[in-house]
Amino acid sequence: TSAFQAQDLAPPDVQFDVTRRFLADNDDNKINLGQGTYRDENGRPWVLPSVKMAKASLDEFNHEYLPILGFQPFRDEASRLLYKGTRALNEDTIASCQSLSGSGALLLVTLALKKLQSAPDTIYITDPTWVNHHLMFSIIGYKVEILPCYRDGAFDFDAYTASLRQAKAGSPVVLHTCAHNPTGCDPTKEQWKLIGSIIKENKLFPIFDSAYLGFNSGSFDEDAWPIRYFMEVLSVELAVCLSMAKSMGLYGERIGLVSFATLARESSQIAESVLQSVQRSTITAPPAYGARVATAVLSTPSIREQWQKDLVTMSSRIRLMRKRAYEELVRLQTPGDWSCIINQTGMFAFLGISKTQIKHLERKHHIFMVETSRLSIAGLNEHNVRRFAEALDETVR
Ligand code: PLP
Numbered sequence: 498t499s500a501f502q503a504q505d506l507a508p509p510d511v512q513f514d515v516t517r518r519f520l521a522d523n524d525d526n527k528i529n530l531g532q533g534t535y536r537d538e539n540g541r542p543w544v545l546p547s548v549k550m551a552k553a554s555l556d557e558f559n560h561e562y563l564p565i566l567g568f569q570p571f572r573d574e575a576s577r578l579l580y581k582g583t584r585a586l587n588e589d590t591i592a593s594c595q596s597l598s599g600s601g602a603l604l605l606v607t608l609a610l611k612k613l614q615s616a617p618d619t620i621y622i623t624d625p626t627w628v629n630h631h632l633m634f635s636i637i638g639y640k641v642e643i644l645p646c647y648r649d650g651a652f653d654f655d656a657y658t659a660s661l662r663q664a665k666a667g668s669p670v671v672l673h674t675c676a677h678n679p680t681g682c683d684p685t686k687e688q689w690k691l692i693g694s695i696i697k698e699n700k701l702f703p704i705f706d707s708a709y710l711g712f713n714s715g716s717f718d719e720d721a722w723p724i725r726y727f728m729e730v731l732s733v734e735l736a737v738c739l740s741m742a743k744s745m746g747l748y749g750e751r752i753g754l755v756s757f758a759t760l761a762r763e764s765s766q767i768a769e770s771v772l773q774s775v776q777r778s779t780i781t782a783p784p785a786y787g788a789r790v791a792t793a794v795l796s797t798p799s800i801r802e803q804w805q806k807d808l809v810t811m812s813s814r815i816r817l818m819r820k821r822a823y824e825e826l827v828r829l830q831t832p833g834d835w836s837c838i839i840n841q842t843g844m845f846a847f848l849g850i851s852k853t854q855i856k857h858l859e860r861k862h863h864i865f866m867v868e869t870s871r872l873s874i875a876g877l878n879e880h881n882v883r884r885f886a887e888a889l890d891e892t893v894r
Pocket residue numbers: 533597598599600601627673678706707708740741742748753
């Protein structure tokens with residue numbers, strides 16, 4: 498008999514399964530709004546011009562292992578990018594480790610916290626959130642508690658802060674730095690300040706999940722604002738899980754950085770030793786190619802300038818598509834209030850339509866999205882936005 502029994506069969510991943518169904522569909526006008534990856538104005542994957550320049554600039558290299566903590570030039574460049582202008586950067590109180598993109602950074606950070614003497618048993622995430630938060634933290638052995646954050650197309654500040662106040666001291670709390678996935682609803686700066694003061698008062702440990710820095714507004718610094726506010730004004734220790742997947746379009750390269758910003762050199766040295774230990778215990782050493790490309794982007798002034806333009810290109814096209822989708826729905830006088838599409842931010846819009854309506858969109862109109870009613874705005878373009886609006890209109894009438 499096999500070790501693998503019928504009851505062990507794991508269900509397919511809901512998100513990846515949308516793409517599988519999309520690829521299997523033979524309709525010429527099908528639209529994939531399920532996958533959270535940027536698409537250009539013709540619906541195609543986009544290799545950033547800055548990334549093309551960076552790849553062309555690489556010298557011949559060998560294929561030796563990187564050190565456990567990753568490619569040192571990448572760690573330095575990414576830390577300088579992330580913590581620009583902060584005391585921690587000047588005082589060298591940052592611990593960092595190259596990770597397998599943002600997911601790997603979350604894995605390392607939560608494994609590292611579990612290894613500390615204070616080893617928290619509970620972790621707080623938003624409800625709703627990116628599906629991996631539940632999956633990853635529970636497999637590591639955390640008790641996962643949820644903080645409601647969404648109501649009627651907007652961030653629910655009152656409900657969120659009320660539950661945050663009840664969170665257990667010492668526990669990590671995962672914050673979406675910007676472009677909340679899936680709702681697209683971020684706190685305002687004033688709300689961030691209050692969230693920060695609750696976190697500080699209740700001695701919670703903030704983990705900034707940062708998968709969309711620069712991709713959201715077009716400005717990395719603007720999108721990183723909450724992190725720097727927590728550090729500079731509140732003076733709290735925190736972790737940042739930085740992904741280069743969206744901001745450099747390096748999805749498959751799995752390039753990211755996990756870092757702890759601490760308040761003392763000694764703490765950062767200890768933190769880095771723990772990161773090194775959990776990296777060694779899991780994947781040994783991270784992959785090299787994406788680190789070389791990202792480093793070339795960040796460290797070559799002309800390429801970095803192009804990258805800043807690329808961030809503006811991506812974020813502006815997404816904003817334009819929000820506006821176009823909204824305009825079409827208004828033109829069609831589609832029942833309901835669709836202003837959430839223009840008020841939300843980042844890659845996703847959260848429509849709040851039913852599962853039945855989502856199935857109908859897929860079966861009748863060949864428009865694919867995940868069943869939570871999250872749609873990836875990046876999948877829209879001038880060639881399909883009108884068809885999308887007409888299909889949604891027909892579906893909700
Ligand atoms: N965190 C959030 C909220 C995300 O939406 C994503 C990507 O979809 C990630 C982290 C990390 O993704 P990756 O592992 O591809 O960097």
